[in-house]
Amino acid sequence: MDARAAARLRTVLGHLGRLEPRDVVAHPTSGTVSPTSFHPQQFQFTLDNSILSLEQRQFYEENGYLVIKNLVSDEDIQRFRDEFGKICRKEVKLDRLVIMKDVSISKLQLAPSEKVVTKIQDFQEDPELFRYCTLPQILKYVECFTGPNIMAMHTMLINKPPDTGKKTSRHPLHQDLHYFPCGPSNLIVCAWTAMEHIDRNNGCLVVLPGTHKGSLKPHDYPKWEGGVNKMYHGIQDYDENSARVHLVMEKGDTVFFHPLLIHGSGRNKTQGFRKVGIPIAAPIGKDGCVSCSATPYGYDGLKPKNP
Numbered sequence: 654m655d656a657r658a659a660a661r662l663r664t665v666l667g668h669l670g671r672l673e674p675r676d677v678v679a680h681p682t683s684g685t686v687s688p689t690s691f692h693p694q695q696f697q698f699t700l701d702n703s704i705l706s707l708e709q710r711q712f713y714e715e716n717g718y719l720v721i722k723n724l725v726s727d728e729d730i731q732r733f734r735d736e737f738g739k740i741c742r743k744e745v746k747l748d749r750l751v752i753m754k755d756v757s758i759s760k761l762q763l764a765p766s767e768k769v770v771t772k773i774q775d776f777q778e779d780p781e782l783f784r785y786c787t788l789p790q791i792l793k794y795v796e797c798f799t800g801p802n803i804m805a806m807h808t809m810l811i812n813k814p815p816d817t818g819k820k821t822s823r824h825p826l827h828q829d830l831h832y833f834p835c836g837p838s839n840l841i842v843c844a845w846t847a848m849e850h851i852d853r854n855n856g857c858l859v860v861l862p863g864t865h866k867g868s869l870k871p872h873d874y875p876k877w878e879g880g881v882n883k884m885y886h887g888i889q890d891y892d893e894n895s896a897r898v899h900l901v902m903e904k905g906d907t908v909f910f911h912p913l914l915i916h917g918s919g920r921n922k923t924q925g926f927r928k929v930g931i932p933i934a935a936p937i938g939k940d941g942c943v944s945c946s947a948t949p950y951g952y953d954g955l956k957p958k959n960p
């Protein structure tokens with residue numbers, strides 16, 4: 654893999670501070686165990702860090718996701734929206750970018766505009782959009798899950814269109830790990846930033862808390878009458894009694910979640926195009942991914958940051 658394809662992103666952060674002995678915990682990959690803790694707590698899904706409160710850490714451990722309010726500024730979000738608009742209007746062209754249209758309009762010959770682009774993937778070659786992955790306040794949290802050498806293994810900006818009535822704007826319940834044969838899964842995290850207010854009307858993220866503790870489940874296309882977008886696979890046999898939580902988010906709020914967490918999103922019943930920005934981050938290994946020899950999906954074009 655050449656330097657360009659190496660796609661490395663070192664965090665701009667310095668070393669994380671040491672935790673107080675009472676917070677020092679066992680971690681399966683580090684094997685760090687506090688000799689002084691009387692009741693050492695087992696943390697499996699988060700690394701020792703000085704960013705998350707004990708309560709936040711325990712919430713992620715238990716639920717597999719964590720919402721951080723107001724993490725990305727309005728100004729940055731406006732810049733991402735502007736750049737997205739230029740890409741949709743074809744004022745900016747990127748070789749490797751994947752542009753998706755909702756399946757309900759995919760056969761129509763429509764002029765390029767934001768109204769026909771449902772999602773862009775692999776925006777790592779666009780410096781303006783890739784700034785999102787390098788925001789220190791995003792990386793600060795990402796590092797709590799991945800550790801210090803971080804790569805963006807996949808990037809997306811989703812522009813969920815108003816549903817045409819066929820319910821094709823839904824994203825079926827799935828686990829992101831289905832798309833990435835990489836691991837260890839506990840060191841991978843997805844960051845999902847609301848680029849506007851998002852609730853059940855425009856199709857918010859729906860999560861099944863605690864499902865990150867389970868295994869990777871079989872995925873297939875749901876048998877939906879109105880059709881399903883390409884690669885929008887869903888879990889066939891999840892527990893119907895699992896609690897579903899709809900994450901209502903404000904502009905700039907970011908949810909970090911585990912790649913085994915079962916999640917999806919509902920249809921957009923508004924006339925607006927619901928926007929979110931997503932990088933999926935993992936630690937850098939010898940060939941990109943920390944433990945598998947496969948080149949992680951979308952893993953190219955990124956530049957290392959100054960250490």
Ligand SMILES: CCCC(=O)SCCNC(=O)CCNC(=O)[C@H](O)C(C)(C)COP(=O)(O)OP(=O)(O)OC[C@H]1O[C@@H](n2cnc3c(N)ncnc32)[C@H](O)[C@@H]1OP(=O)(O)O
Pocket residue numbers: 751752753754755756759760774807828829832881882883884885
């Ligand atoms: C955790 C992360 C989740 C993920 O990462 S998702 C997995 C990774 N993503 C992907 O694999 C990207 C999937 N998208 C794509 O491959 C492309 O966008 C897609 C759908 C093929 C469109 O490619 P283009 O070449 O730009 O499209 P085109 O307009 O010439 O259409 C080619 C044929 O595809 C069809 N198509 C377009 N959009 C679609 C959609 N949303 N769902 C289903 N089918 C779709 C389109 O109708 C056309 O079919 P035909 O050949 O005319 O019969």
Ligand SMILES: Nc1ncnc2c1ncn2[C@@H]1O[C@H](COP(=O)(O)OP(=O)(O)OP(=O)(O)O)[C@@H](O)[C@H]1O
Pocket residue numbers: 823824825826853859893899917918919920
């Ligand atoms: N019982 C279920 N079986 C299979 N998939 C489900 C089930 N309930 C929800 N989903 C899927 O989870 C995602 C979110 O569902 P949600 O109920 O939030 O959205 P919706 O049905 O589009 O809208 P709403 O219920 O708000 O009218 C969608 O992709 C939906 O298809």
Ligand SMILES: O=C(O)CCC(=O)C(=O)O
Pocket residue numbers: 809811813824829858916917918929
């Ligand atoms: O914001 C959404 O619609 C969810 C997208 C998602 O989970 C994915 O693309 O993997």
Ligand SMILES: [Fe+2]
Pocket residue numbers: 827828829916
């Ligand atoms: Fe997902």
Ligand SMILES: [Mg+2]
Pocket residue numbers: 919
């Ligand atoms: Mg529903």
